[in-house]
Amino acid sequence: MKRESFLKRFLTLYLPLIVILLFILFPFYWTFITSIKPDTELYGAVTYWPRQVQWENYTKLFTTTVNFLAAMKNSFIVAAVTTVVSLTASTLASYAFSRYRFAGRRAMMALFLSNNMFPTVLLLIPLYSIMRNLGLLYTPWALVLAYTTFTLPFSVWLLNGFFNDLPLSLEEAALVDGCNRRMAFFKIILPILGPCLVATGVYIFMTSWNEYTFAVMFTNNATRTIPVALKSLIGQLGVDWGLLTAGGIITIIPVCIMFFFAQKRLVEGLTAGAVKG
Amino acid sequence: MVKKKSIYPYLLVAPALIIILCVVFIPVVNAIGMSFQSYDLRRPNDIAFVGLANYIAAFKDELFWKALWKTILWVVFGVGFQFVFGFILALLLNKKFRGRGVVRAVSLIPWVTPGILIGLMWRWMYDGNYGVLNDILQKLHIINKSIPFLAQANTAFPAVVVTIIWQGIPFFALMILAGLQGIPGELYEAADMDGATGFQKLFKITIPSIKNTIFITGLLRIIWVANSVDVIFNMTEGGPAYATQTLSVYVFNKAQALNLGYSSAMAILLALVLCLVAVPYLIFTFGEEDK
Secondary structure, three states: OOOOOHHHHHHHHHHHHHHHHHHHHHHHHHHHHHHOOOHHHHOOOOOOOOOOOOOHHHHHHHHOOOOHHHHHHHHHHHHHHHHHHHHHHHHHHHHHHHHOOOOOHHHHHHHHHHOOOOOHHHHHHHHHHHHHHHOOOOOHHHHHHHHHHHHHHHHHHHHHHHHHHOOHHHHHHHHHOOOOHHHHHHHHHHHHHHHHHHHHHHHHHHHHHHOOHHHHHHOOOOOOOHHHHHHHOEEOOEEOHHHHHHHHHHHHHHHHHHHHHHHHHHHHHHHHOOOOO | OOOOOOOHHHHHHHHHHHHHHHHHHHHHHHHHHHHOEOOEOOOHHHOOEOOOHHHHHHHHOHHHHHHHHHHHHHHHHHHHHHHHHHHHHHHHHOOOOOOHHHHHHHHOHHHHOOHHHHHHHHHHHHOOOOOHHHHHHHHOOOOOOOOOHHHOHHHHHHHHHHHHHHHHHHHHHHHHHHHHHOOOHHHHHHHHHOOOOHHHHHHHHHHHHOHHHHHHHHHHHHHHHHHOOHHHHHHOOOOOOOOOOOHHHHHHHHHHOOEHHHHHHHHHHHHHHHHHHHHHHHHHHHHHHHO
């Protein structure tokens, strides 16, 4: 391969990359900077690096009435349980779609894939009364059920790709060796798919951690999740931007860490998946 | 493929199916029922079957048509630019350079950021008094007076569109990057030997190879963006003067005002419009499978 000149490489790679990254990352930089500025500096001439750094907003988040810690705990419970439920359901379903041909298969797949099509606001109102009648309103289960449904289509789709990519001969070999299908599934397929399941799980966790519209309807002060707590920082007297941005930074750190570990797998999963060129 | 007659696949699909039926199917049926009633919780004694009255009201409602038009603009410009920038980013990330892994991970962060936080972050940057965007534009001498971006009807809509573009670039980039990595390198080597230019390679190899990815991602994105409420709602709540009120935000606002019959009717109309997108998506997915 011939070497590109530095100038050409700069113009076709580094320059556009820097411009796009600046656009993508600047809002995060700004959010962080805002969270460590004292109020006097926040509401005055704009500064690009705080003249005076202070972490008071972060301590306020956890010590005052906001009770951010409780919200984090709620979010964690909802997201973790959703991940387990949704991942189990979608693994089983996509295994069936990938390995069996059965009557009604297409109709069911169509149902799965199209269920994101309904405007969420359409489901919100009837679901609210259903949850209330079932006594699930204001419990984490209301959100777990809702989020499982929203994450199923994409998870089934991702996992379907992983399964289709897995050679059938692997299971056939196991069956010949006297395994039954269930053993082959648990002993052979699951271990190989482990990393892919993790990537799908991270997607589910992220989605549940971030959701706001349903959370605001289905939780109360005791069970509210982080996005709802964030919104509650906007009071009658306007927005406390310092506190709000501190809350924002705390919110995205856990998912960012998880995402960094899983993103490589996620890209691989999409490559293996239904999006083949 | 495997045994034709077996109860196993049904058992495997059952858990997911039951959850979907309870959480989507029953509410949808409920909502359809509500859309034919004068279902207004502020007047609970007047709830009655009214036939198509809510739908007829929507067709006569100027705000409905305005919101539909805003939805179309929102999707065309939002998804359009997400695609353009996502595609460019994917092409860049597909090249080899030091630190690529980190850059890739970092550039995907908007995708993992909650919509409500995105709305609020941008609202703060657009602020008319202390917003950083005004400061930057003034320092660059592009404007000489602060603009309250989200408070003016003519700037609010472009402002929210920029925000949704920002949010959607990573997903496009991620999907297109996955597609790019599936293109065999020999294709490019052969083209190099024939003396093809960069543009020829882009239009003759790259784009044809990933057109399915682009198609599927585009359709998925259109559905998501059309349905998204949280970004606009947390920036402008649909204002000023309905300038940023897309159909899903309008439905949300009406539902908050407790006029459930009317908002259900509009939500169903929105779902019907989205069918125009979803049907080709389903046909395509199954068409692929048959190959």
